[in-house]
Amino acid sequence: MTHFAFPPPAPSTVPVEGGDVVFPVRRILCVGRNYAAHRREMGGDERDPPFFFAKPADAVVALLGPGNVPYPSATHDLHHEIELVVALKSGGAGIAVEAAMDHVFGYAVGVDLTRRDLQAAAKAKGQPWDAAKGFDASAPISAIRPVDKASVDGAIRLSVNGQERQVGQIADMIWTIPEIIAEASKLWTLAAGDLIFTGTPEGVAAIGRGDRVEGAVEGVGQLDFTIV
Ligand code: MN
Numbered sequence: 001m002t003h004f005a006f007p008p009p010a011p012s013t014v015p016v017e018g019g020d021v022v023f024p025v026r027r028i029l030c031v032g033r034n035y036a037a038h039r040r041e042m043g044g045d046e047r048d049p050p051f052f053f054a055k056p057a058d059a060v061v062a063l064l065g066p067g068n069v070p071y072p073s074a075t076h077d078l079h080h081e082i083e084l085v086v087a088l089k090s091g092g093a094g095i096a097v098e099a100a101m102d103h104v105f106g107y108a109v110g111v112d113l114t115r116r117d118l119q120a121a122a123k124a125k126g127q128p129w130d131a132a133k134g135f136d137a138s139a140p141i142s143a144i145r146p147v148d149k150a151s152v153d154g155a156i157r158l159s160v161n162g163q164e165r166q167v168g169q170i171a172d173m174i175w176t177i178p179e180i181i182a183e184a185s186k187l188w189t190l191a192a193g194d195l196i197f198t199g200t201p202e203g204v205a206a207i208g209r210g211d212r213v214e215g216a217v218e219g220v221g222q223l224d225f226t227i228v
Contacts, residue, residue, distance in 0.1 A: 026193030034199025059139040075115035081200035082158035085110040091190025100178035109142040154218025168201025
């Protein structure tokens with residue numbers, strides 16, 4: 001009989017609003033350049049479709065109230081990207097757009113923290129983005145609001161030290177929520193526990209130690225953390 005070489009790590013979890021239930025995180029997928037104005041600010045071509053990258057499941061920092069997020073190593077240009085997060089209760093491969101919403105458990109507010117300097121270096125050399133995007137504590141996230149209690153047709157915004165940096169509308173996403181799920185399921189077999197960060201509107205910029213970051217998605221929730 002086989003057994004674990006060492007105790008397996010506990011799964012990363014995100015609290016679900018309104019009770020003592022937590023959502024076990026299986027995987028984090030992220031959409032790049034899903035808002036036209038952000039695609040422009042990143043130098044993207046208008047014809048380029050959005051695309052995916054990933055973060056490890058243990059990158060989540062679940063925030064129920066004000067919290068702290070550590071400034072990561074190896075960067076001098078940490079950027080905020082406020083994003084709507086879709087949490088899946090089921091999945092599959094080759095999901096049709098029309099069936100995609102059946103797999104949604106709920107929504108949360110997330111920040112796709114980015115080592116922008118490492119991302120620029122990776123782009124210049126044609127290297128992968130893992131060190132730029134998938135570092136420890138790179139995915140602060142609010143509690144998940146169950147789908148039947150959420151609405152996702154409002155504003156998305158982020159402020160730093162009380163000054164608004166990013167504001168947009170979920171309706172401005174290039175790929176809609178069902179399209180994101182359908183597109184992702186062409187590339188991976190999705191499953192319960194998957195989180196999908198759906199992209200950020202324009203206004204991404206640097207943050208440093210001591211900065212207080214407040215983000216919100218109307219109808220979904222908010223998060224509040226200080227970089228330490
Ligand atoms: Mn992003």
